Amino acid sequence: MCAWREIEGNLATPRGFRAAAIAAGIKKVAGALDLALIFSDARDTAAAGMFTTNRVAAAPVELSRRHLKETRGWARAVVVNSGNANACTGAEGLRTSEESARAAAKLLGISPRQVLVASTGVIGVPLKLDLILDQLPALSRNLSTESADDVARAIRTTDTFSKSCVLRTEAGVRSVCLAGVAKGAGMIHPRMATMLAFITTDAAVAPTVLRDVLCAAVNESFNHITVDGDTSTNDTVLALASGASGVTVRAGAKSASWFAAGLVELCQTLAKLIVKDGEGASKLVAVEVRGAKTAADADRVARAIANSPLVKTALAGSDPNWGRIMCAAGYSGARFDPAKVDILVNDFFLCRAGLDAGFDDTAARRELDQKHLTIRIDLHQGRAFGRIWTCDLTHDYITINASYRT
Structure with missing residues (x-):
């Protein structure tokens, strides 16, 4: 076949x-x-x-x-x-x-x-x-x-x-x-x-x-x-x-x-x-979590990041605020050591081993300006992987939904 x-x-x-x-x-x-x-x-x-x-x-x-x-x-x-x-x-x-x-x-x-x-x-x-x-x-x-x-x-x-x-x-x-x-x-x-x-x-x-x-x-x-x-x-x-x-x-x-x-x-x-085609969206984003201890943990972290309004608005503004990503992972309920976490946008490092990667802000924003993004989080806890597709959150989302019924 x-x-x-x-x-x-x-x-x-x-x-x-x-x-x-x-x-x-x-x-x-x-x-x-x-x-x-x-x-x-x-x-x-x-x-x-x-x-x-x-x-x-x-x-x-x-x-x-x-x-x-x-x-x-x-x-x-x-x-x-x-x-x-x-x-x-x-x-x-x-x-x-x-x-x-x-x-x-x-x-x-x-x-x-x-x-x-x-x-x-x-x-x-x-x-x-x-x-x-x-x-x-x-x-x-x-x-x-x-x-x-x-x-x-x-x-x-x-x-x-x-x-x-x-x-x-x-x-x-x-x-x-x-x-x-x-x-x-x-x-x-x-x-x-x-x-x-x-x-x-x-x-x-x-x-x-x-x-x-x-x-x-x-x-x-x-x-x-x-x-x-x-x-x-x-x-x-x-x-x-x-x-x-x-x-x-x-x-x-x-x-x-x-x-x-x-x-x-x-x-x-x-x-x-x-x-x-998310309402008001300007970017398609894949949130990929690898190195989780279990598949359930990988899914929890990916969903928490993908649903975070703070993460999604930062993506809309091409703001390399990786602390919001770390924060969402932290309240997801997954088990991991923050000191081991790496965070990348595409192949661009924002965070290494839980600390700022010392990146160039202009270069990071240029990376985030792309219309298709992959946010990569490596927990370094195991071998489990999870992925959620999401989009950014712009003011147009409010405009559309403030008057949807009328």
């Missing part, structure tokens, strides 16, 4: 899928795409999902969890809207999700339990069911491979660009594709944030296998990003496998590790695009 390579395409590049998007009037901007439908023509389409760990889960999250449990991992369609999260909307919100699934199922000739639902947008505002029901017939008529391009735009809220990735590889004489779209720019700190991702593949994957590889891929990608430390009520990652390529992925076989590698690559690409 060959390596995965990125190609041009959309969610319908994997065989067996069609999709479409439409302006339903959910968003305040007239004519903005805000409702999408993804559909698999394959009768036996495996499905898996990862959802928010926030105890305040939105209605579409509750419904999609239920449907995946009831069908034991089989689904053929996804209805997704942007502009309204349908969260904290009570029994009426759940009814809106249920009726959306029921209407889509009737149009597509499938069971309502085979329809998954997702929403993103303002929390606590009722989602008008009629806006969805009125447009679903047109959406179902417009389903095509070409119209699938519009899905990435339809799920955006404060995103400044659409996020998508398509991978392809060869398995013998056959080819297999993986495709994904995602949205997210703020309220990003997934622990499976507002974050949605939809993945399609034409590989034949059993539901249990798909669930396992998706869980592993999410843990190596979406669960390792943060923009602002807030975990959303609506986080959803859904994967559908049509099997239309004729290539089967079997648990424990080489095909499983090969497929898992492609899925990790796809999810990490989408995850880094989310961070790059």
Whole structure:
């Protein structure tokens, strides 16, 4: 089996899928795409999902969890809207999700339990069911491979660009594709944030296998990003496998590790695009911690640094204030000796063995002016490694979020 390579395409590049998007009037901007439908023509389409760990889960999250449990991992369609999260909307919100699934199922000739639902947008505002029901017939008529391009735009809220990735590889004489779209720019700190991702593949994957590889891929990608430390009520990652390529992925076989590698690559690409588009962000930052005693310690230090407002504002101003990085590591809860810590930005030393490295301030600022940064922390306590992707924190983040609801 060959390596995965990125190609041009959309969610319908994997065989067996069609999709479409439409302006339903959910968003305040007239004519903005805000409702999408993804559909698999394959009768036996495996499905898996990862959802928010926030105890305040939105209605579409509750419904999609239920449907995946009831069908034991089989689904053929996804209805997704942007502009309204349908969260904290009570029994009426759940009814809106249920009726959306029921209407889509009737149009597509499938069971309502085979329809998954997702929403993103303002929390606590009722989602008008009629806006969805009125447009679903047109959406179902417009389903095509070409119209699938519009899905990435339809799920955006404060995103400044659409996020998508398509991978392809060869398995013998056959080819297999993986495709994904995602949205997210703020309220990003997934622990499976507002974050949605939809993945399609034409590989034949059993539901249990798909669930396992998706869980592993999410843990190596979406669960390792943060923009602002807030975990959303609506986080959803859904994967559908049509099997239309004729290539089967079997648990424990080489095909499983090969497929898992492609899925990790796809999810990490989408995850880094989310961070790059963080609300008000100007820099994409990888925080890498090595030399930790345990993987848990490495993760604690990386998350504390990546979520620190003081670190993130220093990065925005290209301020080589490594003391803020050391401070965040210190309150992370990880065990280490501060006198052994090295801190670098890219390959530029700011701190050696817990002390100032005697760097040139102008050179350090020049290094920090780059748009892609890697903050490296070596604890010299062991061999464990951890990485979190984040961004800087600028005044534009306040501007965007001070009036998000209005």
